[in-house]
Amino acid sequence: xxxxxxxxxxxxxxxxxxxxxxxxxxxxxxxxxxxxxxxxxxxxxxxxxxxxxxxxxxxxxxxxxxxxxxxxxxxxxxxxxxxxxxxxxxxxxxxxxxxxxxxxxxxxxxxxxxxxxxxxxxxxxxxxxxxxxxxxxxxxxxxxxxxxxxxxxxxxxxxxxxxxxxxxxxxxxxxxxxxxxxxxxxxxxxxxxxxxxxxxxxxxxxxxxxxxxxxxxxxxxxxxxxxxxxxxxxxxxxxxxxxxxxxxxxxxxxxxxxxxxxxxxxxxxxxxxxxxxxxxxxxxxxxxxxxxxxxxxxxxxxxxxxxxxxxxxxxxxxxxxxxxxxxxxxxxxxxxxxxxxxxxxxxxxxxxxxxxxxx
Amino acid sequence: xxxxxxxxxxxxxxxxxxxxxxxxxxxxxxxxxxxxxxxxxxxxxxxxxxxxxxxxxxxxxxxxxxxxxxxxxxxxxxxxxxxxxxx
Numbered sequence: 001x002x003x004x005x006x007x008x009x010x011x012x013x014x015x016x017x018x019x020x021x022x023x024x025x026x027x028x029x030x031x032x033x034x035x036x037x038x039x040x041x042x043x044x045x046x047x048x049x050x051x052x053x054x055x056x057x058x059x060x061x062x063x064x065x066x067x068x069x070x071x072x073x074x075x076x077x078x079x080x081x082x083x084x085x086x087x088x089x090x091x092x093x094x095x096x097x098x099x100x101x102x103x104x105x106x107x108x109x110x111x112x113x114x115x116x117x118x119x120x121x122x123x124x125x126x127x128x129x130x131x132x133x134x135x136x137x138x139x140x141x142x143x144x145x146x147x148x149x150x151x152x153x154x155x156x157x158x159x160x161x162x163x164x165x166x167x168x169x170x171x172x173x174x175x176x177x178x179x180x181x182x183x184x185x186x187x188x189x190x191x192x193x194x195x196x197x198x199x200x201x202x203x204x205x206x207x208x209x210x211x212x213x214x215x216x217x218x219x220x221x222x223x224x225x226x227x228x229x230x231x232x233x234x235x236x237x238x239x240x241x242x243x244x245x246x247x248x249x250x251x252x253x254x255x256x257x258x259x260x261x262x263x264x265x266x267x268x269x270x271x272x273x274x275x276x277x278x279x280x281x282x283x284x285x286x287x288x289x290x291x292x293x294x295x296x297x298x299x300x301x302x303x304x305x306x307x308x309x310x311x312x313x314x315x316x317x318x319x320x321x322x323x324x325x326x327x328x329x330x331x332x333x334x335x336x337x338x339x340x341x342x343x344x345x346x347x348x349x350x351x352x353x354x355x356x357x358x359x
Numbered sequence: 360x361x362x363x364x365x366x367x368x369x370x371x372x373x374x375x376x377x378x379x380x381x382x383x384x385x386x387x388x389x390x391x392x393x394x395x396x397x398x399x400x401x402x403x404x405x406x407x408x409x410x411x412x413x414x415x416x417x418x419x420x421x422x423x424x425x426x427x428x429x430x431x432x433x434x435x436x437x438x439x440x441x442x443x444x445x446x
Contacts, residue, residue: 009418083413083414083415085412085413087385090385090387145389145390145393150386151387153384154385154387155385156412156438219415219418219419224389227389228389231389231393232392232396232423234426236422290387290389290390291388304387306387
């Protein structure tokens with residue numbers, strides 16, 4: 001047990017976790033997931049919002065088992081290693097709004113940081129703009145952190161509170177398996193488009209659980225990787241990113257999934273300004289909330305109910321993004337996308353300035 | 360070195376060691392690291408006590424402090440972890 005803990009706490013350990021994620025993300029694409037979207041936390045939460053009928057974008061509706069697996073895997077790891085701790089109360093409404101705007105930024109770019117990396121490994125040059133935007137957003141977030149910004153303390157709470165998010169995931173899994181047809185038309189599953197593309201349920205679920213387990217152990221976080229480099233030149237988490245990039249790139253080359261270029265990339269647009277701007281907003285919101293969307297899922301699995309609120313905020317954000325023409329599509333940015341990014345950045349800056357305490 | 364019931368550090372003779380204290384309980388990542396690092400830079404050397412309540416915070420503070428050349432001693436006290444940083 002001790003040696004496992006030590007391994008996952010080491011650079012080798014987090015590199016191995018990143019490598020695993022990269023390899024299996026590329027394989028999930030081979031096994032049915034959308035192009036350059038073997039895993040995308042933002043897109044997959046958006047698909048879940050669609051399957052539940054929270055938005056009407058017919059091409060992006062499916063209950064993604066990977067998301068369920070992430071939370072369950074993190075829960076299993078936290079229980080085994082005695083790290084499950086129910087906690088809540090660190091400004092939940094702010095976390096909700098940060099999740100909300102993070103999702104809008106991600107959907108203007110068309111992907112979370114994980115997918116930005118996977119898009120890069122698939123040859124999509126537009127991902128470079130997204131990743132630069134992410135770094136810029138995180139850098140702004142770091143400047144707030146340095147000047148005393150924080151979300152306040154959480155509190156230990158009743159154990160059951162920590163179980164709510166994992167139980168919601170069990171409920172989603174039950175819905176996915178039962179696939180009821182209700183008078184409203186729910187559940188909504190895409191007949192075409194990215195939402196109709198998915199690996200077999202059991203494969204997605206198992207890979208999700210394993211990733212959730214490994215990521216909980218190693219604290220894998222894409223935003224944290226960038227933040228720690230900017231904040232204190234610590235490359236520990238960045239080693240995980242390197243693993244992901246190598247794993248996905250090599251498997252993409254082997255499977256013929258590497259198609260370099262900027263134009264005509266899968267589930268992507270090439271508006272450089274808003275690829276950058278969307279991810280700037282997402283990066284800033286992730287930095288202020290203390291984790292990328294993957295990390296928030298893993299934390300919600302180990303009992304952090306504030307992270308669970310962030311996830312709920314992201315799902316609500318996805319519904320708004322598609323209902324209010326803020327999400328981009330391969331045709332380009334949505335009518336309200338740029339405006340929403342500007343509003344989101346202003347919100348984050350106000351939060352950053354107003355939630356500072358002298359440290 | 361031991362810890363008194365009310366939390367002050369003592370050396371082997373029982374004299375209380377003056378330590379800078381940081382209560383990082385309930386703060387989420389990377390706040391405990393930022394607070395500890397600020398204090399380390401402020402004092403330069405000596406003893407700093409950091410109280411955290413998650414293993415992630417323990418690992419992150421330990422990694423950062425070790426990298427900066429501080430010796431770290433971690434002690435679990437119920438739900439909390441007391442980190443003693445020395446340089």
